Amino acid sequence: xxxxxxxxxxxxxxxxxxxxxxxxxxxxxVVVAVKAVGVNPVEAYxxxxxxxxxxxxxxxxxxxxxxxxxxxxxxxxGVRAGDRVYLYGAVTGAYAQKALCASSRAFTLxxxxxxEQGAALGVPYGTAHRALFLRGRAKxxxxxxxxxxxxxxGVAAVQLALAAGLTVLGTGGGGAGxxxxxxxxxxAFDHRAPGYRDAIAAATENKGPDLILEMLANVNLPxxxxxxxxxxxxxxxxxxxxxxxxxxxxxxxDLDVLGMSMRxxxxxxxxxxxxALAAGLxxxxxxxxxxxxxxxxxxxRAHEAVMSPGxxxxxxxIP
Ligand code: NAP
Numbered sequence: 001x002x003x004x005x006x007x008x009x010x011x012x013x014x015x016x017x018x019x020x021x022x023x024x025x026x027x028x029x030v031v032v033a034v035k036a037v038g039v040n041p042v043e044a045y046x047x048x049x050x051x052x053x054x055x056x057x058x059x060x061x062x063x064x065x066x067x068x069x070x071x072x073x074x075x076x077x078g079v080r081a082g083d084r085v086y087l088y089g090a091v092t093g094a095y096a097q098k099a100l101c102a103s104s105r106a107f108t109l110x111x112x113x114x115x116e117q118g119a120a121l122g123v124p125y126g127t128a129h130r131a132l133f134l135r136g137r138a139k140x141x142x143x144x145x146x147x148x149x150x151x152x153x154g155v156a157a158v159q160l161a162l163a164a165g166l167t168v169l170g171t172g173g174g175g176a177g178x179x180x181x182x183x184x185x186x187x188a189f190d191h192r193a194p195g196y197r198d199a200i201a202a203a204t205e206n207k208g209p210d211l212i213l214e215m216l217a218n219v220n221l222p223x224x225x226x227x228x229x230x231x232x233x234x235x236x237x238x239x240x241x242x243x244x245x246x247x248x249x250x251x252x253x254d255l256d257v258l259g260m261s262m263r264x265x266x267x268x269x270x271x272x273x274x275x276a277l278a279a280g281l282x283x284x285x286x287x288x289x290x291x292x293x294x295x296x297x298x299x300x301r302a303h304e305a306v307m308s309p310g311x312x313x314x315x316x317x318i319p
Contacts, residue, residue, distance in 0.1 A: 002319065003096035004299045007058045009049025012300035015061070015095075023092050023100035025073035030103050032087060035115035036293070037094045037317040038064030039302045040123045040152065041238070047303065053263070060093025061299075066109055066118025067099070076103040084109040088122030088270065095299055097319045104267065107274045110281050113288070120152060120288035120314035121277070127262050128156035128213070129273045131235045132164070135260045136211045140165035143204055147171055147191070147224070148215025149181045151311035153237060155289050157213050158184045163285040169200055169209060173309050180312050184289075197227055208232060218243045221257075225249035235260050289313030 003020045025031050043061045045051040066086040069079055079085065085106040090099040109118040131153075132138045138161065146157045149170025161168045162185050170186035172178045182188035187203060189196045201208060208229035214220055217239035224234050226249060233256040250257055265273070280286035291312040294302040296319040306315050 001097040002296065003060045003093065004062075004296065005058045005060055006047055009047065009054070009057070011048070012044075012303040014047060015299040015303065017297045017299075020060070020096070022098055025071055025076075025100060027074040028076060028103055029073040029091070029100055030076060030079055030085075030106050031070045031072075032065065032067040032085060032099050032101065032106065033070045034065045034067040034094065034097055034099050034319050036066050036119035037062055037096075037296070037319065038119040038122060038124070038152070039299075039306050039315045039317060040064065041306055042123075044303045044307050060096055062094030062096075063087075063089050064119055064122035065090060065094040065099050066115040066121075069106065070098065072103065079103050079106050084111070084115075084118075086118035086121045088126060088274065095296065095317060097296075104271060108278070112284065113281065114290075116290045116293060116314075116316045116318075117288040119316045120290065121281075123262060124152035124288070124314065125156040125160070125277055125286065126265070126270065126273055127153050127237060127260070128160050129276060130262065130265060130269065131213050131237050131260045132157060132160055132211070133276075134269070134273070135258050136213065136233050136235045138164060138166055138211055141167075142210040143167040143169065143229075144211040144213065145169045145171075145200060145209035145227070146186065146213045147220055148213075148238065149184070149186055149188070150177045150313075151215065152314040154181075154213075154215060154311070155184060155313050156286070158186045159286050160280070162186070163280055166211075169203060171196070173311070177310065177312075197223055201227060204229070211235070213237055214239075216240065221245055222249075225253075225255060225257075228253065228255055230254060232256075233258060291315055293318050
């Protein structure tokens, strides 16, 4: 089969399409014929060699995909050949024509969702759910600011928060980014506009959001401490460098500033949070938005796109 391999860390050009042996399922595993692959920013950090945890080379990148189960290993009962599934945590990498994963990481893809939409579920919806509800303790009636609502995780967070009865404020870059966020049903703000934080504060009658999901903490955390409501929670989902804060700002308001990494989700967390997503996928409340798709061979262009401003949902690869 064809797969993308990284033989040395570097720029997007190190993503090379190669011939590799087809995977075969061991006990408890499934092999999926991949129809679409989700591209997540972390795959660009790892490829560049700048992420704190790095794989041995060569490796095939990617965690998320959707497709059709081709074969199952010994002891697999919940999934059968021919099932439409989405994956979170491909063992052999998702940037490939076939992916091997634990059967517990292959979830039913409802017929109402395309394979592209299925490829947008694993990391983004899992992250948004864990940040909102497990770390953020979001409750109906509260106000959440999704700081970076136009990307893969942001779209998921807007849909999950609206479905749970929160008042949702979200930001996107530029007028077009804010318009995209508004189209999701959130009250939208442009995070490039001067004074946009004042407009967010005014939208909460200067009380501040109860919860902030932060996609770019190295830029926004100092101001988030000022913006959050007293006893508010700030969940750090994304950060691309160090940042200096005035810790007294957190002290004065009894703020909880919490990190959230999907790397810390254990097997039980993963299974339970994807079970929680199933109802929203079935009802149509959760509907991934695809921004752009690229052929698998153009994975380098997809990595350039995922690291560029102007997100409008999810970037996917088609093998
Ligand atoms: P993405 O699809 O590339 O979206 C990036 C988002 O960040 C876009 O909404 C973008 O808005 C926004 N952004 C850009 N400048 C911003 C600013 N100044 N203030 C607020 N937001 C800004 O990426 P993603 O998949 O949604 O992931 C978002 C972040 O979370 C990434 O840093 C990613 O590495 C991280 N992440 C962490 C975990 C975890 O387990 N902790 C899991 C998944 C993702 P515009 O493009 O419209 O400007």
